[in-house]
Amino acid sequence: MGAVMGTFSSLQTKQRRPSKDKIEDELEMTMVCHRPEGLEQLEAQTNFTKRELQVLYRGFKNECPSGVVNEETFKQIYAQFFPHGDASMYAHYLFHAFDITQTGSVKFEDFVTALSILLRGTVHEKLRWTFNLYDINKDGYINKEEMMDIVKAIYDMMGKYTYPVLKEDTPRQHVDVFFQKMDKNKD
């Protein structure tokens, strides 16, 4: 019905820099107001239908009225999902895997693109996404240190009270076994 839009509004980012002036600081809310692309465009870019996009956006907008998620919020969210352990490092890596453009904030487009890959993408896309997650410095290679960091972050989320008891070198062993298998040319 009224879903067809005559005009597609492009990305509109309104950002007010916090000024030095004290009076304006009072009104300052650091309004970073972000409006996503039109429904049509998003539908074309992702594998979701319009209704699904609507549902996703409503939830997203409720959580972040300003339209962007920053890393701090991300960490808090993950801390609530995994109350036993320390989810902050993993949230950090995950956030950077989501923030494709490396701007420091996740917009609705990033959110939906990643979800589309994870839920409806091809195997290849999913693998690439996972590879991107593990490759911390985004140089195209995953070396042992990066793997160690990620695995350690995952184990941190478990927290202290686990069965069997978590040892100090459990992550390292995990990584070693993994690399033994996967590193074809042993570099």
Next chain:
Amino acid sequence: MAAGVATWLPFARAAAVGWLPLAQQPLPPAPGVKASRGDEVLVVNVSGRRFETWKNTLDRYPDTLLGSSEKEFFYDADSGEYFFDRDPDMFRHVLNFYRTGRLHCPRQECIQAFDEELAFYGLVPELVGDCCLEEYRDRKKENAERLAEDEEAEQAGDGPALPAGSSLRQRLWRAFENPHTSTAALVFYYVTGFFIAVSVIANVVETIPCRGPARRPPREQPCGDRFPLAFFCMDTACVLIFTGEYLLRLFAAPSRCRFLRSVMSLIDVVAILPYYIGLFVPKNEDVSGAFVTLRVFRVFRIFKFSRHSQGLRILGYTLKSCASELGFLLFSLTMAIIIFATVMFYAEKGTNKTNFTSIPAAFWYTIVTMTTLGYGDMVPSTIAGKIFGSICSLSGVLVIALPVPVIVSNFSRIYHQNQRADKRRAQQKVRLARIRLAKSGTTNAFLQYKQNGGLEDSSSGEEQALCVRNRSAFEQQHHHLLHCLEKTTCHEFTDELTFSEALGAVSLGGRTSRSTSVSSQAVGPGSLLSSCCPRRAKRRAIRLANSTASVSRGSMQELDTLAGLRRSPAPQSRSSLNAKPHDSLDLNCDSRDFVAAIISIPTPPANTPDESQPSSPGGGGGASSNLRNSSLGTPCLLPETVKISSL
């Protein structure tokens, strides 16, 4: 757990794909979402109240939610309306902005709620109209101040929580700043207070005339001269204690320069210095005069009480914060004094035997009159003098009465702030306890669920149905997420009791389970069973990786040949290592179920994750029910993954 987090749950679960490469055991299947959450979105506008307006009105401000294409996300095609699940009362103000161009601030609403609505609809606070701007800013500032105090109190209130391994210095400093933390600190606090009091009283009593022994002629002496030794001993003892305290504080202070510059330390120094000066100055007549005046400074010891009394500190802060008002008071008083003194002097110049001998002499009269003291030692005798004198006393009342209320209101504000801080500290403990309870609540819920065998295969359908019934979809999926993490790391969540038992067992070499799992995976490609954790019958997460029908040996080889993705085969093979080596794939239905499960989650209202969801908005529910219908016919198959012989 905050209900708003429910929105993010599907996203976190989707991101669990990232764990696939690492998982040493197969990931558990996703829980089945209860069927047919019908699409029961109520056809209303803003939470039931329908607002109608022209489209042009909304288009006036294209960089807001309602004026841009963003509102299409909220369009409900069935009813032909835009549905917003927000406060209808607040929406009225938002809509009026579009109509009139001025944003008004509601008087009776919480300013923060108003701010949140503005943020949601994309309006900046600068748009608040001039009529309401002042009030808006004041309320916002007040709110911000209160919240800032909150945070400060939180950080400062971490005093009781002593970081482990703090040095003696840090502990000492903390004991000085918060005497209530340990008994020793409290004792020290009271002892120093006692000695301050003793010292001050001794100073006072020293000057009282004691009746001396019968002596000819009977002479009245101040007690200080009668019992010089006693007073000297008392003075020495007090000064020793004060010096010791000062040196200890200096030692313990985290920043010595700052400490040296602080007011309290200056008072301390001024309190003990006269004694030492007196010790080293020889008792000869020339300097003893100066020495005597030094003793006056001993009275500053009474200011040391301000560490012990909060009221004194508040008074000090008030005076400091009202510095400008006090300055104004002083200035205007000086002006008035000079004016009136001059006038009085010239008015009384004529009379002989007058007290007004000079203008500075008339200052005394002016001050006494303006402050309505009226000692009467100087009175005007001429008529002109009397007239001006009465004008002087009337104006005195005005000049003094004006700045005083400002000072009073400042004092009251600071005082109330302090009271609020105290109350907040008390509430803090309650709040922390509540947060801890909530945290342990979620953990316990998961552990409870595991104990009830909820993680069994659905082959034991009956029992599962019983214990599963009471869990909301949100809980189910959250538990599934936690379960995935368990499988990834091959460790289970447990409670403290079991943990401490296991800790004891570990020393006896309880690492067998882990070692077997390691060894099982070392058995070459295509090896299969994991030993430490039971194999899952359905591994939905794996299906994510294999979801397209094209996953087969062909695609595996295709992946192998991809350059630049060195480790890309890793995720695939990893997950398959633990699977049974079957060949066929029939995964589409289940993957869509998973998607449906995810899609329907964002819809629950942010405040009630726990009630069973009778309604879910049209989009997700409709899609999911469609998809699920198609999959109902497909029997749930055992996991099928690809044999990795190509590796």
